[in-house]
Amino acid sequence: MPEIPAIDELTVTLAHYLVVSGLVFGIGIVVALAKRNAIAVLMGVELMLNAVNLTLLAFSRFSSAFAEGDEPLSGHAFVVFVLTVAAAEAAIALALAVLVYRRQETVDLDRVNLLRW
Amino acid sequence: MSLAEHLNHIGPALILYIGAGVVLTADMFSGRAAPRWQLAVLALIGGLGWTYGLAMGDTRGEALGGAVRVDDFALFFSFLIIASTLAVVLSARQWTDSIERGAELYALMLISAASMVILAQANDLITIFIALETTSISQFVMAGLARTDRSAEAGLKYLLTGALSAAVLLYGFAFLFGMSGTTDLDGIADYLASAPEEQRLPLLLALVFVLAGFGFKMALAPFHAWVPDVYQGAPTVVSSFLSVASKAAGFAVALRLFYTGLGGGDTFLSEDWAMFVAVLAGLSMIFGNTGAILQTNAKRLLGYSSIAQAGNIAVGFAAVAAGSTIGPSGVMFFLGTYAATNLGAFIAVQAFAERTGSENIADFAGLPKRSPVLAVVLSLCLISLTGIPPTAGFIAKVYVFNGAVQTGHEWLIVLVAVAVVNTAISAFYYLRWLRTMWLDEAEDDSPIEVAPAVQAVLAAASIGVLFFGLWPAPLINAAQSAAETLL
Numbered sequence: 001m002p003e004i005p006a007i008d009e010l011t012v013t014l015a016h017y018l019v020v021s022g023l024v025f026g027i028g029i030v031v032a033l034a035k036r037n038a039i040a041v042l043m044g045v046e047l048m049l050n051a052v053n054l055t056l057l058a059f060s061r062f063s064s065a066f067a068e069g070d071e072p073l074s075g076h077a078f079v080v081f082v083l084t085v086a087a088a089e090a091a092i093a094l095a096l097a098v099l100v101y102r103r104q105e106t107v108d109l110d111r112v113n114l115l116r117w
Numbered sequence: 118m119s120l121a122e123h124l125n126h127i128g129p130a131l132i133l134y135i136g137a138g139v140v141l142t143a144d145m146f147s148g149r150a151a152p153r154w155q156l157a158v159l160a161l162i163g164g165l166g167w168t169y170g171l172a173m174g175d176t177r178g179e180a181l182g183g184a185v186r187v188d189d190f191a192l193f194f195s196f197l198i199i200a201s202t203l204a205v206v207l208s209a210r211q212w213t214d215s216i217e218r219g220a221e222l223y224a225l226m227l228i229s230a231a232s233m234v235i236l237a238q239a240n241d242l243i244t245i246f247i248a249l250e251t252t253s254i255s256q257f258v259m260a261g262l263a264r265t266d267r268s269a270e271a272g273l274k275y276l277l278t279g280a281l282s283a284a285v286l287l288y289g290f291a292f293l294f295g296m297s298g299t300t301d302l303d304g305i306a307d308y309l310a311s312a313p314e315e316q317r318l319p320l321l322l323a324l325v326f327v328l329a330g331f332g333f334k335m336a337l338a339p340f341h342a343w344v345p346d347v348y349q350g351a352p353t354v355v356s357s358f359l360s361v362a363s364k365a366a367g368f369a370v371a372l373r374l375f376y377t378g379l380g381g382g383d384t385f386l387s388e389d390w391a392m393f394v395a396v397l398a399g400l401s402m403i404f405g406n407t408g409a410i411l412q413t414n415a416k417r418l419l420g421y422s423s424i425a426q427a428g429n430i431a432v433g434f435a436a437v438a439a440g441s442t443i444g445p446s447g448v449m450f451f452l453g454t455y456a457a458t459n460l461g462a463f464i465a466v467q468a469f470a471e472r473t474g475s476e477n478i479a480d481f482a483g484l485p486k487r488s489p490v491l492a493v494v495l496s497l498c499l500i501s502l503t504g505i506p507p508t509a510g511f512i513a514k515v516y517v518f519n520g521a522v523q524t525g526h527e528w529l530i531v532l533v534a535v536a537v538v539n540t541a542i543s544a545f546y547y548l549r550w551l552r553t554m555w556l557d558e559a560e561d562d563s564p565i566e567v568a569p570a571v572q573a574v575l576a577a578a579s580i581g582v583l584f585f586g587l588w589p590a591p592l593i594n595a596a597q598s599a600a601e602t603l604l
Contacts, residue, residue, distance in 0.1 A: 025288055032281050041277050048284035052291050059295030074300045078243050082287060085250045089283075092254055093276050096261050099269045109274075 017058030025051035038097050038107040042090065049086045053079045118180065126180035126187045127238070128167040129195050133231035136160020137224040144220030154210050157223040161203040164234070168195045179240060183301055186240040193449060193599035194237035194369040201361045201456045202230040204574045208464045209354040211471055211568060222262055226358060229255040233366035240377065242290045242300040245370055249286075249334070252366065253279045256359060260351035271350025278333065278343040286330020292323035293378075302378035309379060309386070321389055327374070328393060334367030337431055338400040341424045345408065348420030353470060356416060357463030360423045361456045368430060368452060372445060375438065376603040391438030394431055395532050401428030402539040409546050415466045415476045418546065419459070422502060425543055426455060432536055433517040439524040445600035446593065447517040453592050454501070454509035454585050461578030462498040464571060465491050472565045478550055483559025490567055494575045496551055501582045503547045504540050509585035514540065516593070 025048050032044030060075025097107050104111070124131060136157060143151040172192045179186045206226060213219030232251035239245040257279060261272025294300055296316060297308035312320065332340040348356040379386060405425030412418040430451050437444035469484070469491055470476045485492040501510035518536060521529045567575070585592050 028284070029281075032277075038273060038277060042280070045277070045280045045284055048281070049287065052284060052287040055288065055291040056294065059291065063295050063298055074243065075294060078246075078290075078294065078300065081243060081247055085247065085254075085283075088254055089250070089276070089280050092257055093273075093280065096257065096269065096273045096276055099261060099264070100273050103266045103269055107273075109277075 014058055014062035017054060017062070021051040021054035021058065024048075024054065036109050038093075038100070038109055041109070042093050042097075046086060046090065049082060053082055056082070122176075123180045125171075125176055127185055127235065128171065129164040129199065130231040130234040130238075132163045132167055133160055133199070133227045133234070136163070137227035137231070140220055140224045140227065144224075149219070151220065153220045153223050154206060154213070157206050157227060158203065160227055161199055161206060161230075164199045164231075165196070165203070168192055168199065172196075183303075184241045184244045185235065185238040187238060188602040189599040190369075190373065190602050191234075191238040193595060194365060195234045197365050197453060197456055198230055198233045198237065198362050201365070201460060202226060202358065204460050204464070204577065205354060205358045205362075208357075208467065208571045208574050210570060212352060212354050212467075216263065218262060222259060222352075222354070225255040225259050225262075229259070229358070230362060233362055233369075236366045237369040237373075239370060239373070240302050242294060242302070242305075245374070246283075246287065246290065249370070250283060252363065253283065253334075256355070256363065259355045259358070260347055262355070263352045267350040268352060271347045275343055275347045275351075278340075282330050282333035282340060285326050289323045289326030289328075289330060292319055293327070296320060296323070302374065305378045312385075314385070317385065320386060324379075324386060324390055325393065328371075328390075328397070331367055331371045331374075332397055335364055335371065335431070336367075336401075336424050336427045337397045338404040338424060338428070339397075341401065341404060341427075344424055345412075345417050345420040348423070349414055349417040349476075353416060353463060353467035356420075357460055357467065360419070360459050360463060364423070364427060364430075365452045365456065368434070368448060371434070372437070372448065373603065376445070387438050387440070391435050391526075392528070394438060395435040395528060398428045398431035398435055399532055399535050401425060401431060402536055403428075406539050406542040406546075409543070412546070413478055415470075415478050415481070415550075416463075418478065418550070419462060419466065422543065422547075423459065425539065426459075426502070428539070429514060429517060429536060430455070432521050432532055435532065436517070436521040436524055436529060439521075439526050439529055441520040441524045443516070443520040443523065443597075445603055446596040447513075447520040449596035449600060450589070450593055451513040451517050453596065454513045454582070457578045457581030457585070458498050458501040458508075458510055461494050461575060461582060462502065464574055464578070465495040465498065468567050468571050468575075469565065478553055479557075481550065481554045482557035483562055484554045484565075486562050487559060488565040488567060490572060490575065491565065492554060494579045496554065497579050497582055499547045499551055501586070503544045505544075507583070507586045509582050509589070512586055512589045516589075 028044045028047030028051060032041050035041050056075045056079050101107050140153055140156045143156060177187055213222050229252045232248045236248040239248055257272055257276040260275045261269050293305060297305045336344045402425050405421050405428060409418050409421035430448055433444055433448040433451060501508035504510045504514040518533045521533050
């Protein structure tokens with residue numbers, strides 16, 4: 001049986017958060033660019049925004065740019081605004097997707113192509 | 118500082134936000150009988166007046182805890198944005214009378230314009246983000262407002278690309294915040310001035326993300342794919358608003374971020390940033406002009422042309438980064454003249470399309486006989502877009518290219534050479550349109566009526582194009598003194 005490291009050796013650092021958020025951002029951007037369904041693209045964008053939130057919070061908590069014990073609140077405030085804007089954007093996106101679906105019976109971006117050349 | 122003083126700083130935007138609320142309320146109570154466009158015009162004139170008052174007075178500096186900053190630079194763009202919105206609103210009446218939802222267009226346009234004014238004043242990453250999203254989200258709705266197949270599709274495509282680019286921009290902002298520990302642009306500048314060399318890589322990454330996000334707003338290649346689709350599909354009123362006001366706001370915020378936040382041409386990042394913008398500028402001119410050659414739809418052609426013009430402006434932006442002293446004022450002068458030119462072209466196309474129901478360039482044949490006013494204004498604007506004297510477009514191009522050559526960097530001189538070749542390519546499709554208009558015979562030569570308000574806007578646009586072409590000094594002086602507040 002492999003030896004299990006002691007808890008205090010498993011410190012989660014800024015780098016861990018940045019790697020995770022970078023991965024989530026990457027997955028989001030691949031989904032947003034590769035999927036052809038408008039709703040799926042939107043889900044990719046939401047993933048990207050959440051990765052941004054994680055990055056902001058991690059920096060806000062850990063970054064070496066801040067003096068000891070001086071965690072700026074602007075990172076936290078930023079996250080609240082990002083969440084709000086993401087919600088507004090999703091609402092408008094779904095409304096427009098419904099409008100397109102009613103008119104063209106699909107939200108597949110390859111088939112929603114009246115506008116080309 | 119008292120509350121009234123804080124509000125005074127953001128007065129021009131505030132009055133537009135209130136105007137939007139009043140338009141919607143009036144529409145709720147009395148429907149189509151409500152004075153919708155009159156109220157919108159009133160709010161815009163109020164906004165212009167307030168901006169003028171701020172420009173004449175000595176209200177300068179930061180407000181709202183450093184979130185916004187009023188300086189000559191912000192006031193210049195405030196004027197430009199509100200005046201172009203006024204022109205669009207004045208020409209929108211016929212279209213809004215023809216659809217079910219007219220009041221929403223005015224309200225959304227006022228909200229969008231107000232947020233652009235805030236964007237020009239923004240001095241903090243959070244303010245920039247919120248103002249940018251407020252303008253964008255109202256524009257997504259406006260693009261889909263006509264409820265036709267094409268309009269809905271344009272709205273959805275605009276939104277998806279817009280949301281994607283906003284997320285990319287935010288990721289860049291997150292890194293800028295993380296490295297510097299502050300969202301305040303001045304604070305970021307302080308950090309950069311003493312940033313250690315090993316932080317260069319993450320900073321460069323942040324820069325690439327931020328420029329990608331703004332590139333979308335400024336319609337620069339390779340982030341330009343939405344432009345032709347949206348300009349063609351959206352109602353023409355909205356397209357002209359997007360092509361002028363939205364682009365001006367995008368360049369305004371990018372200039373301020375790079376000047377105030379990233380320390381102008383003084384940090385170790387400026388060379389990379391100049392290179393990156395130069396590549397975007399070259400790509401935009403090439404993609405825009407080659408795309409435009411094939412187009413038969415007038416709005417789509419203007420869409421591609423606006424990508425190419427964004428490339429021209431970006432040449433000035435690259436010069437800014439490379440340390441050109443006349444770079445920022447060149448960008449501002451170009452945007453000022455471009456507003457008059459492009460508004461004239463779009464509104465003429467809109468007036469034509471509303472009467473004839475066609476946006477095909479072939480149908481513009483024989484326009485001088487059908488409507489001399491439209492033909493003359495459209496010709497003047499196309500000549501200015503090409504950059505032929507004595508129009509403002511010529512002076513603007515010379516000014517911007519001169520700024521790039523002045524820096525003496527070899528690669529900027531190569532970029533100017535690319536720009537000059539592209540001007541020749543663009544002459545091909547602009548002048549082909551002119552030839553169709555003046556030399557071909559019309560199948561149907563019934564006269565086209567142009568509403569008085571539209572005629573007034575067209576007259577103002579063409580006076581602007583000619584005036585700044587023959588006597589550019591006032592606008593150049595205004596741009597220069599405004600640019601000085603950035604340095």
